[in-house]
Amino acid sequence: MGVSKITVTMLGPSHSGKTTFMYGMYATLSAGIEGYFLNAKDPDKDLDLMDNWDLLCDEGQLPPPTADVPISYEFVFKHGVRSLVDIDWMDFRGGATVERAGAPESLSDVVKLRERLKESDSIYLVLDGRYVGEWIKDGAPATVTRGPMKVSHLSNHISRTVEERINAGLPAPSLVVLITKIDVLAEITGMPKKDAIFRAMDNLQNLVPIAFSEGVTTLICPVQLGDFGIGDHRKVDPAKLDVRYMHKPIIFSLLYDINCRIARDSRRLEELRARGQATEGELEQLRAGFWNGFFKRSQIAERIDGLGGIRAAVEEVSQELETARTRVDQLWKELNTLRIVEDGKIRENGKSR
Amino acid sequence: MTMWTPVVYGRTHRADRWWRALPAGISPNGWIADAVNAAVAGGRGLRWPEAVSEAAGETSRPEGSRLEGRYLLARRVNGGDGMNRANGVLMGVACYARALSQEMHTDEASRELYCFVGWWGTPQTPSDIPSFAALTENCERWAGDVYQTYFEQVWKEHPARVHTQESVPETAPWAQDDPVADGLVESPASAPEVTPPPLLGVGPAGFTSRKDEVLLYPASHAERLWDEGRRTKVPFTLVTGWDASAQALLRPVTHLCAADIHEPRTVPAPVIAQPPPPSPKPGGRKPEDKKPDADLLGQFLTEVGKVIRSLRSPAPEKNQKPGRSQGPAGHGSEGRPGRTGDLGTGKSRHVSSQGKEESSGQNFFSSQKKASPPVKAKFPEKTGDVNELDDL
Numbered sequence: 001m002g003v004s005k006i007t008v009t010m011l012g013p014s015h016s017g018k019t020t021f022m023y024g025m026y027a028t029l030s031a032g033i034e035g036y037f038l039n040a041k042d043p044d045k046d047l048d049l050m051d052n053w054d055l056l057c058d059e060g061q062l063p064p065p066t067a068d069v070p071i072s073y074e075f076v077f078k079h080g081v082r083s084l085v086d087i088d089w090m091d092f093r094g095g096a097t098v099e100r101a102g103a104p105e106s107l108s109d110v111v112k113l114r115e116r117l118k119e120s121d122s123i124y125l126v127l128d129g130r131y132v133g134e135w136i137k138d139g140a141p142a143t144v145t146r147g148p149m150k151v152s153h154l155s156n157h158i159s160r161t162v163e164e165r166i167n168a169g170l171p172a173p174s175l176v177v178l179i180t181k182i183d184v185l186a187e188i189t190g191m192p193k194k195d196a197i198f199r200a201m202d203n204l205q206n207l208v209p210i211a212f213s214e215g216v217t218t219l220i221c222p223v224q225l226g227d228f229g230i231g232d233h234r235k236v237d238p239a240k241l242d243v244r245y246m247h248k249p250i251i252f253s254l255l256y257d258i259n260c261r262i263a264r265d266s267r268r269l270e271e272l273r274a275r276g277q278a279t280e281g282e283l284e285q286l287r288a289g290f291w292n293g294f295f296k297r298s299q300i301a302e303r304i305d306g307l308g309g310i311r312a313a314v315e316e317v318s319q320e321l322e323t324a325r326t327r328v329d330q331l332w333k334e335l336n337t338l339r340i341v342e343d344g345k346i347r348e349n350g351k352s353r
Numbered sequence: 354m355t356m357w358t359p360v361v362y363g364r365t366h367r368a369d370r371w372w373r374a375l376p377a378g379i380s381p382n383g384w385i386a387d388a389v390n391a392a393v394a395g396g397r398g399l400r401w402p403e404a405v406s407e408a409a410g411e412t413s414r415p416e417g418s419r420l421e422g423r424y425l426l427a428r429r430v431n432g433g434d435g436m437n438r439a440n441g442v443l444m445g446v447a448c449y450a451r452a453l454s455q456e457m458h459t460d461e462a463s464r465e466l467y468c469f470v471g472w473w474g475t476p477q478t479p480s481d482i483p484s485f486a487a488l489t490e491n492c493e494r495w496a497g498d499v500y501q502t503y504f505e506q507v508w509k510e511h512p513a514r515v516h517t518q519e520s521v522p523e524t525a526p527w528a529q530d531d532p533v534a535d536g537l538v539e540s541p542a543s544a545p546e547v548t549p550p551p552l553l554g555v556g557p558a559g560f561t562s563r564k565d566e567v568l569l570y571p572a573s574h575a576e577r578l579w580d581e582g583r584r585t586k587v588p589f590t591l592v593t594g595w596d597a598s599a600q601a602l603l604r605p606v607t608h609l610c611a612a613d614i615h616e617p618r619t620v621p622a623p624v625i626a627q628p629p630p631p632s633p634k635p636g637g638r639k640p641e642d643k644k645p646d647a648d649l650l651g652q653f654l655t656e657v658g659k660v661i662r663s664l665r666s667p668a669p670e671k672n673q674k675p676g677r678s679q680g681p682a683g684h685g686s687e688g689r690p691g692r693t694g695d696l697g698t699g700k701s702r703h704v705s706s707q708g709k710e711e712s713s714g715q716n717f718f719s720s721q722k723k724a725s726p727p728v729k730a731k732f733p734e735k736t737g738d739v740n741e742l743d744d745l
Contacts, residue, residue: 014369068371096367
């Protein structure tokens with residue numbers, strides 16, 4: 001199975017937790033889950049990420065605000081030492097999603113983000129748990145047209161991206177609705193944390209209808225860095241660090257990509273087999289008759305040559321499919337209890353509802 | 354007298370917009386932005402201001418201390434920015450906002466902010482630029498005043514009302530302080546005549562630098578380099594104040610001072626990444642997967658192979674029945690799938706008999722006609738309970 005590349009882009013307002021999530025994801029997966037690892041290709045970037053993570057773990061130092069120069073990361077997702085997929089990740093400031101890109105003096109990160117969305121195989125929509133908590137407290141209403149989560153604005157970006165990609169014949173990007181800072185939900189809503197999470201997930205269609213649209217596959221993933229609660233978080237208490245679920249979104253992105261490849265390869269396999277059968281039929285026709293084997297030997301040789309190539313391709317594609325399905329089986333259990341929405345329907349215990 | 358125009362980079366309490374003030378006609382995407390970014394580096398490795406360590410409310414700076422930050426001095430002679438106005442000198446400091454203001458230094462999430470405050474101008478003489486000692490001694494006040502001017506009106510303003518402000522040229526604060534009398538800059542007449550010792554990357558007329566390398570110096574060289582920069586007329590970008598050189602942004606820096614450098618040395622300048630060609634999806638294959646030259650060569654060799662084979666091709670066996678479908682058993686390994694393909698490599702290979710090819714192929718395709726998975730990407734059936742999430 002060749003190493004492909006997926007492009008991941010996070011959309012979320014300022015201080016919604018995008019950079020912290022990336023640190024947590026990297027720290028979790030660079031240590032490995034079920035034999036799978038995420039590594040920065042550049043050792044210096046690996047040191048940057050781990051230094052920042054160590055500062056967080058040792059001193060409670062949260063990452064500073066991201067400036068208008070996005071930071072690019074090239075990760076590789078591995079099984080053991082074998083590279084499975086390269087991941088192109090870029091950390092943008094939240095403000096880049098709400099600025100105009102059309103003016104002559106537009107900042108390059110705004111333009112870059114718009115361009116990048118078109119190439120994104122997976123988009124993470126980041127909802128700040130503090131504001132999700134407020135929304136639950138307000139009764140989880142529909143039609144949230146404004147507010148600090150910028151949902152309608154960010155949904156517009158996603159909607160446009162999905163449409164542009166489909167119109168260009170590209171697969172729709174997978175979508176992750178990331179609910180960060182879920183440790184604050186209980187305090188804000190007055191409900192047990194888990195109840196608040198389910199209240200949010202059950203009503204998410206009111207808040208993020210784009211995630212339930214036809215043609216869109218969405219993972220809903222609550223995450224937390226620790227049990228810090230609400231309050232002034234210039235620094236957090238390292239003793240309360242308790243990372244949950246931060247590795248799951250990237251596994252979803254990877255599995256979605258593998259599934260797209262399985263679908264593509266399955267189609268290719270069908271085409272190859274059809275071509276093989278057609279070529280066999282042609283060969284049979286050419287050999288019909290007593291003298292054809294001699295007079296049409298050049299055409300016959302050509303068909304035989306073609307058949308050999310098709311067989312090799314069938315073998316190769318079949319092998320790739322088998323490997324891909326094994327990967328899916330291995331990684332799927334990481335997502336097994338999370339909600340995945342396909343074409344607006346939640347997949348639950350093998351059925352949609 | 355040289356007029357200097359403030360350059361202010363930093364976000365407000367509410368608005369995640371970073372260019373606070375730029376001179377008229379200066380692009381937020383040009384060399385000035387690159388130079389500021391090299392000093393700011395997303396706040397990475399900036400020193401926490403010592404006057405405000407953990408003593409909340411303590412605003413007085415210890416006697417004799419200097420503003421903790423990274424100092425930038427850069428010159429361009431062909432900046433290429435709008436209105437051809439970017440030629441000139443940019444200098445300033447990147448630091449935590451708390452070092453410049455006790456009121457305006459955090460965002461809505463209480464995160465400490467960082468910033469850059471500097472000045473852009475076209476100095477006529479080296480003495481129009483303050484010495485390193487003068488700048489670091491007074492920067493808290495000089496930059497603090499500029500920070501106050503450009504932030505106080507918009508600090509808690511709604512983001513929709515926060516836009517980059519056009520800064521106006523003004524008399525430099527170091528000129529207002531009567532620099533020569535105050536000893537902030539040396540007067541041309543009193544400039545020392547002592548010839549400094551030779552230094553890597555410094556010639557008689559100031560900096561000598563190459564585009565393909567960055568010169569690294571110990572932190573102790575900052576003052577000397579700054580003074581060389583004041584009289585240098587060629588383009589350069591000097592950043593001082595890094596602790597760890599490995600953390601530094603080297604583009605577009607030509608001279609860099611860091612605490613972990615013990616002897617001056619050079620490193621290659623970073624290569625600017627070219628944007629990748631557009632992705633050819635949905636084939637699944639990326640451009641780098643394709644090998645056009647190899648494909649062409651393969652096709653050519655395949656054609657040559659065909660010609661050779663057609664010339665060598667034996668007459669069909671007399672007892673062979675045309676169109677007969679035969680199984681693979683007993684026909685040797687040549688007919689096995691995957692052994693005779695070589696599409697793309699173009700290697701010619703011997704086909705022992707047409708009968709073997711035909712027979713194995715027939716069964717190969719028909720025997721593998723299993724039902725294919727659906728074309729649309731689907732996840733496996735769920736077996737877990739989505740109402741659990743017990744580990745959260």
